[in-house]
Each structure stands twice: as C-alpha cells, then as structure tokens.
Amino acid sequence: MTQGPFENIQLCSTISATGRLELSLKESRLDEPGDDEIVVAIEAAPVNPSDIGLMIGYGDITSLRAEGTEAAPVAVMDVAPQLLPLVAARLDVALPTGNEGAGLVVRAGVNAEHLLGKRVAAFAGGMYARYRILPAKDCLVLPDGASSAEGAAAFVNPLTALGMVETMRREGHKALVHTAAASNLGQMLNRLCLADGIALVNIVRSKAQFEMLCAAGAKHVLNSASPDFEDELKKAISETEATLAFDAIGGGRLAGTILGAMEAAQAERGGKYSLYGSPVRKQVYIYGALDVGPIEVQRKFGMAWGMGGWLLPSFLDEIGNEAAERLRNRVRAELRTTFASQFHSVISLKDALGTDAIRNFAERATGRKTLIDPRRD
C-alpha cells in the first residue's frame, strides 16, 4: 500500500457573483479512505462536452485570459450578467470537474483491499485531479492489460450509446436516427448498431465526416449540408422505419425536420386520412447542446410526437441497478472494440488551464478530443 497522506490537486471551476469564471488548480490534503473506499491515482480523464459545460459553459470565450503564475496558472472568463441567474446555485462554489476517468488503485479501505494495484474506471465527478477517493462499488475494474487511457472513457459515451439502443427497445421503436454522428459517441453508436443489427441513420455536417462514417461501414449516412438533405432523410427513414432520434445539437430546425421526415415516411405507407396525422409515435430526444440557440419546430407531423431532454444519469436511475450493471458489463467486455475511444492529444492538468487548450475545448470540434493525464503535472 502506498503511504499517505497524499497532497492532491483538483481542477475546479468557480463563477463569482460578479460574473468572473475562474478555472484553477485547488490543492488539498487527501482524507483516508473509508472501509469500503479506494484511493485512485488518476492516469487518464477525457474532456467530454458535458465536462466543457461544467468548466466553461457560461463563460464568454472571447474574454478568455490567463492569470496567476506559471506554477499556479489561472484561466479567467467573463459571464454575462443575464446568465448569472441560471448559475445561482453554483455562485462562489469551486466545483471539481471531470465526470469520468481511470487510474491505479493506490490505497484501499479494509473491505476493498482486493482492488489494490488494479486499474479502475469511474463516473463520479471530480476526476480532473491527481487522486480521487471513491466507493469501491462505483468502480469498473478494467480488463487485464487495459491501460487507463483505454478505460478513461468507459462510462459516458459507451453507456450513452447503449442507453440510446436500450431506450429504442423499451419504447418500442425499431431503428434510430442520430445527429452529430461523426463524434466519438456517434462512431461508437455506429459500431454498436452494426454489431447488433440495428438500422441507424447517421446525420453528419461535412463531406469528410460523411466519408469517415461510410468507411466505418455505416449503411445510412446523410450530410445535412447537402441540398437534397430533406429528401435523402425521408428516404433513409422510409427504408429503416426509424421513429426515434437522438439529437446532440438542439438549436435550429433539425429536430423538427427529423419529425417531419418521420411523418412523411409514415404518410407514404398509406392508410386512412386523419387530421391528426399518423398515429405512430415519433420522438426526438435532445441530449446535447452543440447549438444553444432556440429550437425551431415547424409542426408537419400530426399529433403523435414528442421532443425532450435525455440525460444519462437520469436514464440509469430509471432503468435500475440490475439493468445498468448489464450495460456496464457489456462495456467492459467490448472496451477495446465496440467502445474504444480515440483521443487527439494528451495533456496535463496545468496544460488544461492554457488558453489554447480552453479554446480547443470551447470549439467542441469532432476529432479533437483531449485526454488529461495528471501524472504529467
């Protein structure tokens, strides 16, 4: 057992009542783990869109500036006064960041000693840190030989992809539409649907993304920038009979356009006229906010429609422990295949406070995903 006490550093985000958003490294001395707890030395934690939201989501990126010293860097942004009511509950609180990550178990309580020396992953928050104390039961033990980088993103994207398929089955749909489909998550969902024989309509935003997904074996890939996009969408939905979509974008017209295409595909199948459109339920879940502008919905889809938020932790609560455990076991079994993540760069906690790194986060660009490795600090 590694000896303590441990000096810890944690990447925290604070918004002051005056609208100053500050990212900095907070030092602390780590507590002893409880009987059922372990201390994980974090070796890898991905920067997901949800992390970016917590770190800098309300800041004005054009106001970004470096403060502090080289040894203790601080990144600062302004938050517009009208946004402050939305974050009232976090004002002046230093929020630890980093939803998920993986590392080495370096210390363990008396009931968790079997985990010492193993690599584990967790979805527990506060993972952008040198160390993290966690309940042993919340950790996923990585397969033998897997690195922390391979296990770092074992929760958010894999469980989201599995959650989409599980939602589809539970709500009685037979195929899926996915937007922002070239993302790490989108590529994963594509592999999962190919493995499970589920028809998936992938919507991307560029020719390069289109080609990448086609090369990955995707059967239905549409570029929303194509002039024939709406016709292509209707055709793909007709072929797959998809009546459920997951949308990462939110703002703009895409979610409504998808519902309209689903209705048009149903109308083509014929049946008796109803003022209220097809009785088949059409649903779009919005799970992201790549566009935070207003959602614009032109209703061309009768009355059997729904739109709403979809959030992984709420979904996991809803399906219960046993079903969630089944999903986690599948992730563990296919961590290096179906659920593998790709990272564009690996940086230290201090690097993550640099203005270049933060601008990169803020762009949320496909194919530029970052991994934080606190051993580099």
Place this chain on the structure above:
Amino acid sequence: MTQGPFENIQLCSTISATGRLELSLKESRLDEPGDDEIVVAIEAAPVNPSDIGLMIGYGDITSLRAEGTEAAPVAVMDVAPQLLPLVAARLDVALPTGNEGAGLVVRAGVNAEHLLGKRVAAFAGGMYARYRILPAKDCLVLPDGASSAEGAAAFVNPLTALGMVETMRREGHKALVHTAAASNLGQMLNRLCLADGIALVNIVRSKAQFEMLCAAGAKHVLNSASPDFEDELKKAISETEATLAFDAIGGGRLAGTILGAMEAAQAERGGKYSLYGSPVRKQVYIYGALDVGPIEVQRKFGMAWGMGGWLLPSFLDEIGNEAAERLRNRVRAELRTTFASQFHSVISLKDALGTDAIRNFAERATGRKTLIDPRRD
C-alpha cells in the same frame, strides 16, 4: 318507431387533387340499422376547433367564395399547392364532418330498442347530418330532461378536461398550467379543478378574458399580454408547483416560456447545482394549433423536460375502456354543471355553408362557439 327509409343529408369536406376545397351537403338514403345499432336524428352538434380543422383547415380563407344554388349551397376555398402533400390521403374523398353531437333515437335494431325515444350523445364523426347510424354501445344516454343542446358537447371538451387532470395524476404532477384558458374548454377545466381542489394556472390573452375567469372563481389567472407576464408566471408556478402544462396554441414562444418558468421556480427552491438543471420533470403537452407558425423554444430549463402532442382519442385508447367509462360517467353526472357548454349561436346545416359562418369558424374566437341544429334545414 319512426318509419324509414330516411333521406339523409351530410355536411362533407372535399379537397380535390387540383387544390379546390369544397364544403357541401351530400344527399343519401339511410341504411337500416343493424341489430345493435340505432338511428339518431341529430338535433345539436357543436363546431369545435377540431371540426374546423377537418372542414377548412388547409384552405386559404381569403379565397372563400359561395357557389352552388340556394337549395344546394357550396362553399369553396383554394388550398396552396405546397400543402397538398399533407392531405394526400384525403384527396377527392368527401369527408363527413362533425366529431360529436346529440339527438333523438328514432329507430333501433332489435338489441337496442330500449333506446327508442331517448336522447343520446356520441363522439363518432359525421355528426353534421340529419341522421346518423351508430352502435348503441358508443352512445351516452343523456340524463332525463336534458336537451340535445345540453348534451351536444358531452365528449370532446369534457373528456379533454378530465383527460388533462387524469394525465396529471398518472404522470405524477400536482398542478396544471393551461393556455387559451378562457375557451369553453378552459372554463370547464377551471370548474373541474375548483371542484377537485387542483391548483390551475390559467393563461389568457386579454383583460376581458382575465376578468371573466376571475369572476368564475379562478385563483391564478395571468394575461400573457401583461408586461410582467414572465414574472407573474414564475410566481404562479412557484405557488402551485405546477410541472405540467396543456397548451392549445403551439406556435410561438409560450410553451418554451412555461418550461423556463417551471425551471426557475424549481431553481428558487434551492438544492445542489447541476449543469443539467433541476431533475424534476417538466412537461408541456400541445393539444391544439391556434398558432400554426413554428414553435420557438429557448432552452432555459435543464434536461428534465418534454414537449409533445396530446390527442383525446389516443389518450382514451391508452387508458383503456374501464377508465374511459369512469370519465364518461362523471360527464353524465355533471353535464349541466361542471361540463356545461355555452353557445353563441345556433344555425342550420345550410347556414354552416355560408361565407359569414365559415369566416367566423376560421377565426376560432373565444366566446363565439356555434351549434348546428339540422332540424332547421
């Protein structure tokens, strides 16, 4: 038993493939009722928004013109070419109109003779007619002494109001928000919520409507034209803890504004900060289309939200026969109190083809509801 055969007339709506919408009276000879059927001589049928949708929903009201003769009037409107695909399934079909109504049972099959001479109401379509053959089991026998005018609107509005309250209970909400709350339906929902002790936030669009609902005993009435509307809405939602709304309007920003006010009310209650907002589910069901323009949703309400269509027949299917029967029994018991409707005018089938009448329908104005009485023809 009245002797047949009966000469029938039915008010039908037809859209031709060339975009000509025609309202006319179709003559036919009535069949004999089957063993379990009755013939109802219609005495009263209301013109609800859903009827207006079927009659003239896709027509351009500015193109309305009278054709035909005094004995056989025809009203004609143009349908824009781009709307024709939406009505592909009804092209060149003369659709009988009139969702609900009431009348006298003038003939009955062998198993339904006990209904002869009684007044019944039904929600069966094709009620804008002199006669309607109906399965006896689908009819609601009116209480002794009730007129057809009193029973004419016993289904759509009463069951919709009861359905809103039932949906609230089934989905675990404790109070309601209702828009276009000064409508016949809105007044009914207000009486129902007062009777059942359910907190209801009524949103209206004018001072006159505000005063009318206040005079009817409503506790929370808001005028969306007020400059302080958003603050008042948040306050009313805070007080009532409403997390479910029924919206008759659809287009514009109101549905999204309601979700935002629900979130703000939750945020005020405190609790731990989450990037994803309050975990309490907030839902708006859109059951009408007073504004057919785009729905604009500015997301200021975290991830626990939903928006979607709500349709009475689908709701009744979903809850099953026994539950629906329980609702119908309550309507029958309170037909002259909670579920009473007010009508502004009573007209004949021929009158309903007049351009003035049709312009009045198209305005869907609060307080100008029409009843059709085919005995006047």
